[in-house]
Amino acid sequence: AQKVTQAQTEISVVEKEDVTLDCVYETRDTTYYLFWYKQPPSGELVFLIRRNSFDEQNEISGRYSWNFQKSTSSFNFTITASQVVDSAVYFCALSDSGYNTDKLIFGTGTRLQVFP
């Protein structure tokens, strides 16, 4: 069965610290997509990244970076020099099997609190 595990329920850091959010997934598919979404206190879902299973290159976008490792079925997310505005719940997600790659399986989320 497909599954996404975000073992860290809550993380607290002080501003300017680096923080890594873990995501481990399970799937039998050879082709799949992995995602990260941010849910700030206002409640909306903000898309951060989508990664194809064939592309294991790490991605960097400003202070955000993602480390995709198929060997360990992990897709970890690092925020460098965290800021108070990064405080949110972060969800990792995996596309479901079959043709419908937009049917997503979400982890339970990691709540990140960044203190000034």
Added chain:
Amino acid sequence: NAGVMQNPRHLVRRRGQEARLRCSPMKGHSHVYWYRQLPEEGLKFMVYLQKENIIDESGMPKERFSAEFPKEGPSILRIQQVVRGDSAAYFCASSPPGLDNYNSPLHFGNGTRLTVT
């Protein structure tokens, strides 16, 4: 280009009433997805629709819940005879048809927060 629009943003219903949640997809998108987020949990897939068709409703509760996406107008998620356990945030997402889908990430609306009293 407006994003996925959901309304209302907040909805309060008493037990036994009906709740109707609306979702207007992004322009050019013909695929709509509904997800539910129970308090302190991740999102769970409910249903996937294309215009006038339900493609996958494997995540829909068997009773009281229905969804439609008519040829004209928004997609509607309808919950009849609501109970307290239906209190949740309901998110809609849309994507374009066909091969365009592979280049377009799934974008979500801001959600409707349903409270059943």
